[in-house]
Amino acid sequence: MSSIKERQEEIIEEFSMFDDWMQRYEYMIELGKSLPIIDEKYKIEENIIKGCQSKVWVYAEMDDDEVSYTADSDAIITKGIIAILIRVFSGQKPEDIINADTSFIDEIGLKEHLSPTRANGLVSMIKQMKMYAIAYNSQQNKA
């Protein structure tokens, strides 16, 4: 199992193969389309993050000390970024998720999508992913 850092570097390398924005976005759109859609039973009001621009659903479960995320969005580019974030964070330990940074998004040229003023739900989604990790971490510590 590769670490968060290793997965981020893998993604940076993948994106470095693209010559222009169009190839980058075509790849993101492809990722968005291939993201396993969140189970309908989790696509509920409780798990929704409403951005001004797009909606995001996110849900997490704990499995063998690792957090596994599932998420969805109504916009495909947002979904592509979600796919990348899930690839980085899913299957990691709560503590590692809490301490991880997301600056690799800048390096792959998608910084604008993580701007809090963009209102696409992604910034809140990352917060929510970390909140799940914090919750599971405190559960573990109690146990």
Next chain:
Amino acid sequence: MTNTSEQLLDIEKIRKDFPILHREINGKPLVYFDNAATSQTPKQVIDCIVDYYETKNANIHRGVHSLSQIATDAYEAAREKVRAHFNAEHSHEIILTSGTTHSINLVANGYASILKPEDEILVSAMEHHSNIVPWQILCQKTGATLKVIPMSHKGELEMETYKGLINENTKLVFVNHVSNALGTINPIKEIIEIAHDVGAKVLIDGAQSAPHIKADVQALDVDYYTVSAHKICGPTGVGMLYGKEDLLNMLPPYQGGGEMIAEVTFEKTTYAGLPHKFEAGTPNISGGIAFGAALDYMNSIGFDAIAAYEMELLKYATSELQKIEGVTIYGTSPEHKTAVLSFNIENLHPYDIGTLLDKMGIAVRTGHHCAQPIMEFYKIPGTVRASFAFYNTKEEIDAFITALKKAKSMLL
């Protein structure tokens, strides 16, 4: 562009007035189609702001020194330009505010001490949130009831229902002159007449109409009319509340502070007369003066020519857009609206379209346009909105259509 529209406006000359139109975005020439959010600023207005700080800057209405007088004169001259433009009877009926939102809140706040629980207020279904929320707050404060004038699928107000809703308990009616999300031009003259028949007062939000239509507040017999300067080539942070003299006098002051008083003791303060009663504190002086310069600029081009030219752009863009498969345009036909195209492409999210257009240098607005009730009506998450101004061109529309086709092929 056809010969007729070339004759309407000297576009090449006009575009030279706007420095920002010559910059690039993401390596592509900027195509600015977000004019309904804010218009661009011509050199004449920018120069006016620079000139103010270089030669006139002083606080107004209070200094005996010459510079203060120069600044005051320039500010009051701007108020007079605004009065003349909207044909108000008196310049003290023009309150210079920070913009439409401020203007609406000023009136809503004033009515909090006037309305009674049995009173009703009517608001149209196609309002911007800024013309909904202040009235909801007003209703919470006073116990009055907020009722909604519905709209049809075409994006037009249902006038028969309006006539049924209005009654002697109706005290206020709020409608935008032009819808920001759809561009619909509302029949405000008729709306005002019907309201006046039962003694209700009418506030018209002119934020979206001002760039396209020169409103005559006396001919309309409108009670309150609001405008933001930044939508008509002026700076941000300044706007107008027009109100009939007696209706402004009736409202209590909105904010306390300097400049709005006649006399202050710790026991009692008497307020200044109009317009100063509503202009507490140091205003946006350079902005106010530049608001006047923006109106001068727009009038030098001429609103009739602007409207005719924008109509040609809108018709051309509408017919080109309709050629793209899967496009739905929201709102009414070009003849009944300003130069706004609010649309979606089947199975595509507005956010995705807007993001890809931006990569190609095209600035459009996406989302609910601060008009969530309209999106709820159409059961959509939002739209893509391309809004045109008199400095846009047919060539830019071609670039937009090409980019839109490209975005569609990438996303599908």
